[in-house]
Amino acid sequence: GQNIDQPTEMTATEGAIVQINCTYQTSGFNGLFWYQQHAGEAPTFLSYNVLDGLEEKGRFSSFLSRSKGYSYLLLKELQMKDSASYLCAAPLNTGGFKTIFGAGTRLFVKA
């Protein structure tokens, strides 16, 4: 089958670094996306990986290993506003019009 697994919840301290892991099983590979979703709001696109390695975007970085079916989102210098759910998503086909989403990892940032 095709599925995405990620931890349900994580807690981290303001100013720290946190890594949110995602493992996926899909019949093909068309990239791996990360979205941020604050409670009661729309998911917003954060990053995507197509090739193995680390993609850095300010305080957020995303890593991909296609051979292991594994990705992680790294958040540095955590701020209270980073408290949100982080969704890992994998397009099932080129163009991404069928995408499976993980259930999301709810991150709590404490002072």
Place this chain on the structure above:
Amino acid sequence: DADVTQTPRNRITKTGKRIMLECSQTKGHDRMYWYRQDPGLGLRLIYYSFDVKDINKGEISDGYSVSRQAQAKFSLSLESAIPNQTALYFCATSDGTGVIQPQHFGDGTRLSIL
């Protein structure tokens, strides 16, 4: 103004009622989607559309129908609502060009069926 607008934002209704959720976008995207989100589950695709009059079923289309009468508008209908359709519904769009395209979501409609 939001690029992807959903109306209503909240709706409470009774079992058996017909409900329509509206979505409009100003992004000029060809592709539009309807998802539902339930606690502990990922976003699940209900229907998607590549263009006006083009309709495709997603993984959970039973009990739902959609209409794409204009490029900017994609509506979702529940013909006879049932309690297990209580969920948060999201409309999304994406550009039809390029290999990898992220999706852009509306703010959601919280639907409760009593």
